[in-house]
C-alpha cells in the first residue's frame with residue numbers, strides 16, 4: 001500500500017523540504033495541502049500537482065484516506081494540529097520547535113501515548129553525514145566521557161520573515177533560540193547521550209530591532225499572499241548554561257543578528 005500524506009502549511013519549508021522530499025519516495029504520495037492563504041495554497045498545489053486543497057486544516061485532518069500529517073505551519077499551531085491529527089489516528093511529522101513551551105509538548109506526548117501513533121519532530125541536523133559519523137565515534141567511546149559541550153548557531157544577518165510570524169512572540173514563542181537554537185540544542189543533547197537537565201541559566205538580548213534586515217527565509221518567492229505586521233518583539237540573541245544530572249555541562253548560544 002502507498003502511504004498518503006497531507007501537508008499542513010504551504011510556506012517555505014513545505015515547498016523546499018517536505019513536499020519535494022516526500023515526492024522523491026516511491027512508497028509515499030502527497031495527496032492534500034492545507035493553508036488559509038488561498039492564493040499561496042492554489043499556487044503551491046499547482047506547482048507540485050497536489051490534487052486536494054483545504055483552507056481549513058481540520059478538514060484535511062478529517063480525511064480518512066490520509067495516513068500521515070506533515071505539520072509545516074507557524075509554531076503556535078503545532079500543538080493543536082498535532083493533537084488533532086494524532087487523535088484522528090494519523091502518524092505525524094511535526095516541524096521544529098515541537099511546540100511553544102514544555103506544557104504544550106507534554107500534551108502532545110500524552111496524546112502520543114494515548115493513541116499509540118508515530119510522532120517525529122523534523123530535526124534534519126541529526127541526519128547529516130557529520131552528525132551520524134560523530135555519533136558513531138561517540139558511541140564507540142572514541143571521545144571517552146562527554147562532560148562539556150558548546151553548541152552555537154550564530155547568524156549575523158539572518159532574521160527570518162522580518163515583521164511576520166517568526167518575529168511575533170505570540171505566533172513564534174520566541175526568537176533565534178526557539179527557531180535555530182533548537183537544532184543545535186537537540187543535536188548536541190543527542191550526541192551527549194540525552195542526559196537529564198537539572199538546571200539552566202539563560203539570557204536574551206534584543207538590540208537589533210531598529211536596524212534589522214530580513215534574512216531571506218522563508219524564500220521570497222514562497223511568501224505569496226503573506227501579510228506582514230512589522231512586529232518584532234522577540235530576542236535576537238540568546239545564551240544558556242545547562243547542567244545535567246550526570247555532571248555534564250552544555251554552553252548554548254543562538255543568534256539571528258550577532259555582529
Ligand SMILES: NC(=O)c1ccc[n+]([C@@H]2O[C@H](COP(=O)([O-])OP(=O)(O)OC[C@H]3O[C@@H](n4cnc5c(N)ncnc54)[C@H](O)[C@@H]3O)[C@@H](O)[C@H]2O)c1
Nearest residue numbers: 009010011012013034035037057072073074075095096218
Ligand atoms: N526543520 C527546519 O530546518 C526548518 C526550516 C525552516 C522552517 N522550519 C519550521 O517550519 C515551520 C514553518 O516555517 P516556514 O519557514 O515554512 O514558514 P512560512 O511562513 O513560510 O510558512 C508557514 C505557512 O503556514 C501557513 N499557515 C498559517 N496558519 C495556518 C493554519 N491555520 N493552517 C495551515 N497553515 C497555516 C501560512 O499561511 C504559511 O504559508 C515553522 O515551525 C518553522 O520553525 C523548520
